[in-house]
């Protein structure tokens with residue numbers, strides 16, 4: 072303590088409970104002293120003295136109780152047991168969360184003027200900080216004024232939405248939003264949007280839907296029959312020249328042309344070049360003037376308390392479904408190319424076509440409950456549906472629009488209750504939605520009259536063999552031609568225009584059962600054909616297609632890609648190396664539960680000769696648990712509650728490790744994922760793009776590491792071909808000096824984890840020894856500073872390099888690699904010239 076500080080007067084502070092948990096760093100901490108006299112001015116001294124007297128009194132608990140009136144402030148016990156005093160004018164913040172401030176108070180408050188709230192009472196302080204839910208948007212700390220929001224002005228979004236966007240810190244639209252919002256809001260056109268992962272596609276369809284609903288509700292309030300109001304005109308008046316069909320495969324080639332086409336397909340660069348013409352869009356639609364019909368059950372629902380389903384998912388009364396409602400993650404492994412984990416595939420066939428056939432379809436009867444269902448948003452996974460709901464709820468905060476999430480894995484009774492309150496927007500996965508429709512849920516019987524339909528991750532949704540409920544859903548949606556043609560449709564994905572190679576079994580020659588050899592005529596679709604197919608399937612009319620996927624074909628430009636090539640049995644060791652040497656929020660993707668089972672079986676056979684049956688993806692997580700990596704598994708066979716819990720834990724831990732199947736590959740927006748590791752080469756290029764897209768989101772940087780062994784070389788080559796990668800992915804630099812020791816460690820963990828057939832005391836004894844050995848090894852630093860006889864090779868590692876940022880390491884490696892290449896080239900220049908000369 073400095074001399075100056077010593078001259079001040081200090082008093083010990085009485086403490087009840089301990090403010091922080093005991094940690095190594097805090098050992099030796101014996102108490103807390105408070106400076107009671109700063110010697111600044113007389114008045115100050117007086118007041119301090121007064122406070123000191125009160126402090127002394129407060130040391131005796133019984134005196135406190137007796138002399139209650141002398142205590143100016145109230146005591147509050149925090150969650151950690153620490154008792155603090157609070158004054159009644161400033162609310163102590165227990166979290167870093169930004170508190171929403173009423174718009175009026177923003178206007179009145181001058182800059183930098185602190186907010187003083189007098190309405191804080193003890194109960195408010197005692198209440199727990201609001202738990203962040205999955206899909207909650209992380210608000211930026213930026214304080215946005217109406218002037219800051221001018222970039223949104225051209226879209227003429229309602230003030231309520233702009234206020235919500237300002238609160239979220241969204242100063243300007245992202246590129247895909249900028250390019251699609253004019254056509255969607257003013258032109259009321261169908262939109263087909265392809266933009267890189269993490270580029271804000273959710274609000275690109277969310278904002279037009281919300282603003283459209285607000286317009287329609289306004290009309291309804293003025294007494295019009297909202298069921299009869301067409302949102303979109305069938306005969307859209309548009310200028311003669313339409314946008315050019317063009318796909319942005321190459322940045323340099325992606326230039327807007329003015330050629331005419333019937334497909335309305337745009338590279339998305341038109342607005343950028345200042346060529347977007349307002350003439351293209353129709354004016355406000357004419358609305359038929361008809362009086363509102365009295366609904367047949369209007370009174371029944373009016374007093375129903377509305378609860379957002381996404382909120383219910385976090386509540387304690389969440390009821391998980393029994394096994395017959397649970398999803399399975401495995402896909403039929405003989406089913407062509409796609410073998411990743413899939414949501415919404417029901418073990419007992421509930422929600423599948425077979426069951427649908429048995430149910431009497433209430434479909435043809437037009438139901439009007441008086442609370443119209445304005446918008447339907449379909450997603451491939453439950454987590455994505457929940458996330459999209461939360462994004463929409465945040466943007467619709469001041470609009471009064473209600474959003475419901477309808478997903479499998481939880482009790483449908485509650486979902487029916489939510490639906491009875493008549494939410495304007497339903498975000499759903501196809502299985503549960505269809506189940507409720509076929510059960511005759513009244514709100515959902517209005518499906519055919521929805522004014523907005525959005526299908527997120529559309530390419531995935533329409534894949535053959537998945538989401539069989541989508542077909543009848545689309546049939547129902549498109550049943551009435553008049554309704555269909557006035558519905559606005561949104562179709563979005565990062566890989567909308569990506570077309571992968573045909574699977575081997577569909578290519579080349581085929582030998583028939585009778586031994587006849589026939590040439591297959593199946594050809595790979597072109598991106599335009601893929602788009603056309605989507606347009607027809609969904610029932611879109613004259614969509615505006617905006618494709619701004621760069622040469623990365625949907626992957627973010629801020630993404631750094633690399634790979635690790637190793638033998639199958641060494642994959643775990645390299646994975647462990649990445650996790651320990653470069654800690655960070657990491658997702659490890661496996662192809663599917665089934666594939667992991669097979670893969671690990673290979674490893675076990677190699678080492679132990681054990682059986683495979685019980686060795687699932689969970690086992691990989693178990694191995695990583697033994698190695699103290701605290702992995703969080705996520706696959707479609709897990710109970711829904713656990714899936715959400717694990718995702719939330721992962722989001723809250725900066726060093727979290729999520730071991731997932733492709734159920735987590737698409738759409739999930741978890742902030743600040745540092746690394747995505749493909750433990751296996753994904754079977755399709757789309758999966759590679761989407762998995763990798765869980766990092767490097769919203770213009771942030773991220774790293775993706777593809778782990779491959781020799782048997783995956785073909786899949787890797789195919790992946791490269793589809794993604795137009797002319798060069799190999801660069802190798803991630805691994806310090807090989809550490810690998811043999813790490814391999815020993817991983818092998819030991821595998822031995823400990825090996826499944827056993829019979830109880831044998833001698834094996835038990837050996838196993839216990841191994842366990843102790845493993846514990847002891849893991850208690851030491853993996854990359855130690857000093858010398859160790861056990862791990863001699865590890866001593867070569869410089870201690871300060873044990874926590875390097877993997878992205879930086881990779882970027883440095885790419886730079887040095889490029890530099891070396893340049894040097895080699897310049898060295899060989901005379902030789903190359905000579906070679907050229909001879910060739911001539």
Ligand SMILES: Nc1ncnc2c1ncn2[C@@H]1O[C@H](COP(=O)(O)OP(=O)(O)OP(=O)(O)O)[C@@H](O)[C@H]1O
Nearest residue numbers: 241243244245268269270271272273565738740769
């Ligand atoms: N205008 C905006 N300004 C700033 N951030 C935004 C804006 N719009 C969206 N975001 C944020 O960008 C992130 C990514 O958005 P979103 O999840 O919609 O991406 P996406 O394009 O759908 O990605 P994916 O293809 O992986 O599904 C989200 O955290 C979202 O809150």
